[in-house]
Amino acid sequence: MPPTSHATWFHVHLVSDSTGETLNTLLKATTARFETAKPLEHVASLVRSHVQLDKVLSRIEQAPGLVMYTIVDAGMRRRLEVKCAELQVPAISVLDPLLNAFADYLGLEQTMRAGGQYELDEDYFRRIAAIDYTLAHDDGQMTWDLESADVVLVGVSRTSKTPTCMYLANRGIKAANVPLVPTSEPPGELFTVRHPLVIGLSASPDRLASIRAKRLMGLAAHQDAESYTDEASVRDEVTRAKRLFTQNGWPVIDVTRRSVEETAARILTLLSARRGGTA
Incomplete structure (x- = not known):
């Protein structure tokens, strides 16, 4: 099928327990490969409590779409994944493939700390x-x-x-x-x-x-x-x-x-x- 010249608008939720810069960069890099893709971004950064997550899940339900996330807390990840499965929308933990590959290669355990790259070091x-x-x-x-x-x-x-x-x-x-x-x-x-x-x-x-x-x-x-x-x-x-x-x-x-x-x-x-x- 030949490519269409019409824009393809879609909802995408960027959910992070840190600043969300990683998700934003990856979204831009990915959509750049799809000429007509036009994301409607819903950004939720510094999501570190279940109360905050409740609001995020509500927004996803109101505007279903692709979900990209970087969340360390296992319980919150699970809740997000279950909700996305119920709504039949993709939930992508964007760093997992890299983190798992690094852990296997280095033989080290991951430091489960949100926003570790932004420490005042x-x-x-x-x-x-x-x-x-x-x-x-x-x-x-x-x-x-x-x-x-x-x-x-x-x-x-x-x-x-x-x-x-x-x-x-x-x-x-x-x-x-x-x-x-x-x-x-x-x-x-x-x-x-x-x-x-x-x-x-x-x-x-x-x-x-x-x-x-x-x-x-x-x-x-x-x-x-x-x-x-x-x-x-x-x-x-x-x-x-x-x-x-x-x-x-x-x-x-x-x-x-x-x-x-x-x-x-x-x-x-x-x-x-x-x-x-x-x-």
């Missing part, structure tokens, strides 16, 4: 420190402190330097970014750093020109717009940037058709290789 404070650093070193700020970075992203305007840095910071990576501006030279500190991995971000000139034009329209700004958005000028910027990357031996990532997540994933791979397997 060393990793948590490392992420907070990375976010603080990244905010303070955005858009060429505090270049005298680039040596403290894990990653320094370099590129012309609108190559997604800032959002990529923020994504990396949320993974605990101290990321700074330095813009390449046609009217000035890059800061000297950029060429003397030893600790951080310096990476050049590039994109096709036509794509950059289009993004810049839309950016200026959104800001209702027109000063210097011609050189900023002219494709020939942008092509010259990109060429000079690539030449700079090559001269310094910096790895280059073309972000033309990459999302921020894909760019960050490539950066993490490069960083892991440089560190010998640990990012």
Whole structure:
């Protein structure tokens, strides 16, 4: 049967005894594989008592649909599964296959603790420190402190330097970014750093020109717009940037058709290789 162009709307209940971020990410990753699938999300996070679960079960009964859950408590899991069986809707414990595989491979018992990944431990404070650093070193700020970075992203305007840095910071990576501006030279500190991995971000000139034009329209700004958005000028910027990357031996990532997540994933791979397997 050929695929239909009409949207397929469906109810999906995300039930978690933690923040529910894992479920939300998995739902987006899964529905992305089904072009017309449009989920109507019912989110229930921090469900840690039977009273809270009662309300969740009531909502599922009122709007039956697929149920995705991450719940540690065995009694609450059982109640949820029984109710879903009665309503004849799927109930999926999304982490069970991974947890069971890890337990079998490692020969260890699972720690039955809700939200264990969000404890205020060393990793948590490392992420907070990375976010603080990244905010303070955005858009060429505090270049005298680039040596403290894990990653320094370099590129012309609108190559997604800032959002990529923020994504990396949320993974605990101290990321700074330095813009390449046609009217000035890059800061000297950029060429003397030893600790951080310096990476050049590039994109096709036509794509950059289009993004810049839309950016200026959104800001209702027109000063210097011609050189900023002219494709020939942008092509010259990109060429000079690539030449700079090559001269310094910096790895280059073309972000033309990459999302921020894909760019960050490539950066993490490069960083892991440089560190010998640990990012």
